[in-house]
Amino acid sequence: MVQSVAPPGMIDLGPGYLDPALLPVRELAGAYARAFDEFGPAALAYGENRGPEPLREALAARSGTDAGHVLVTAGSSQGLHLLAVTLGRPGDVVLAEPLSYDFGLRILTDHGLRVRTVESDRDGPVPGALTEAARRFRGRGQRVAFAYLIPAHRNPTGVTVPEERRRTLVREAAEAGVPIVEDDAYAGLRYDGPPEPPSLHALAGRRGVARLGTFAKTLAPGLRLGWIEAEPSLVARCAGAGWADSGGGFNHLAALAVAGFLADGGYDRHLGRLVGELRARRDALTGALGVAAPHGGFFVWLPADDGAGAGAGAGRAVRERAAEAGVSVADGARFGAAGAGAVRAAFSFHPPHVLAEAGRRLAAARPAPARLDAGSTTR
């Protein structure tokens, strides 16, 4: 009934799933009941194309903007697909980091977009990289549709792009005329360190950057509810698609239920609990592994430069030894050729004691005592 389930006997650190025990079933049942009570038939009608105002206003208020900048989506994946078909034409180039969200890239290539990586360091695309890449592809007569970036607690490496680099990226993209699609799925899942920098969308003055938000990582993926923050003209283009004119808002009832959960403070209480839980889980895994802890998100990235040598063979070797020890992890090569030899481990699914055990098994399976770098320089 649900997406893949761990093989028996294995501690599965592969997918970026929330632990079912962390999904607020009772609270969301209440939120739906209240939406039916409060809105009655209007909760079941064709919703406004951009999504119902109560949710758009609540999301805008949290971002310091207005509802005209918000479009409600049927999840972040639907939002990315919508941006891909709205901003991109088959054959166009999309600029991306060398390590990026694999299924996100699949959504782009499914539409015929050509994903091309830009030179990046640990903190994201290096200064000048977007400009240079845009010039290069345009010089070959290719259209650059947008840059797809994941600046907060990036999947897969867990790294957050610092504010200074963000400002550089936004300025360069604006100068080069390259729109940015900012996948901010892990925004708000911050466990320590300095505060999360403002979004690229905010730093850009809310122009030229479409930011993807989702409730899948902070609330519940089965709701299929997300949103896009973008300039009103792009919101209008997305909401003016035949698909929206025909069906109305992309997930009307879920949007109203979650709007109520935001309004009555239930969401913030839940998020506070969730952040505490995930912090403890991160600590359990990174402590047992003896690696630095990422400041947020779901993932620990174990790079290949630990004495085992890089290359797909090394990654496979780590994964195979981990599997023999009873731990399943994601192959780093899934996220780009630059990930060959690395693995990604999620701490979102299991409770701390299981993660501690998984961390011990995984540490033993790794080939060297290790110069480890989990993508964060502190803690």
Add this chain to the structure above:
Amino acid sequence: MVQSVAPPGMIDLGPGYLDPALLPVRELAGAYARAFDEFGPAALAYGENRGPEPLREALAARSGTDAGHVLVTAGSSQGLHLLAVTLGRPGDVVLAEPLSYDFGLRILTDHGLRVRTVESDRDGPVPGALTEAARRFRGRGQRVAFAYLIPAHRNPTGVTVPEERRRTLVREAAEAGVPIVEDDAYAGLRYDGPPEPPSLHALAGRRGVARLGTFAKTLAPGLRLGWIEAEPSLVARCAGAGWADSGGGFNHLAALAVAGFLADGGYDRHLGRLVGELRARRDALTGALGVAAPHGGFFVWLPADDGAGAGAGAGRAVRERAAEAGVSVADGARFGAAGAGAVRAAFSFHPPHVLAEAGRRLAAARPAPARLDAGSTTR
């Protein structure tokens, strides 16, 4: 918060909306509550890409097939978009009837598909038309992606394609190698006359026809829930898109809630009541108009050949006179050039006494005592 609302003082027979009073708010609130109780966190997880088995099995059983032939969608519009991007490439030709669902065609053209009409009579594409059109476009080097057909209580004319014509269409399409996308949004909304013929999907032996189903017309559009019935290989292609691999089932929680509503008999009880209500509404409108009644669906089609002469001017004249009399109707030209001069009136939104009044006003606004044909010869 919801899609367009009638202007004040006007009886709006324009959009194909269900009357809010016909939306089963209490029953669906109960269905969601039961889904949370029964499935707990599994109701909120990433759902299986094709949709949760309880709904797929229930839908398959109602169609006499198996769950392998069913994909759950986030509404019929999302389903049509998904088929458009899966089966079609920008520039491909889609064959359609001269009068067809305007927003459905927009979903296709948004993807760069070229909609071309095939010769049709009152009952749908005439024998030989699909074959001839496929040959013609292929002869010009164009790819024919599929034929988009609405065989049951067609929007906008209300006509249902008879079984014999359906068999011909299915045979011709198979011989010509043209897939059919069957938009069956109004299936099951049958008020009298002979039983609804089997779907094109069923008549084709469940190969080569992708049938779009939806709960928007029989239950509630705000759920954003529909489905596709197609051969398992096409279901797998749709479910294998990056968008589905990333987000899981397209509307997981809603699918589980409605699965329970189907299983406990609530849906069939609701549908029985709804059909009775809509029959009374149809009778009120067609009785006051003095036109033949369609056997099902939401619409009465008032063609231009009533003495007013055809052409967009005639349709505008009827609509303007109707508006002066306080009735809003949909311009027939919206649904294709062949609809110029005609209007479409929906009987789904208002109660019978309002429809009777609207019918009287509309009859007075029409130019001639009228040789009327609402798309049905019997009732």
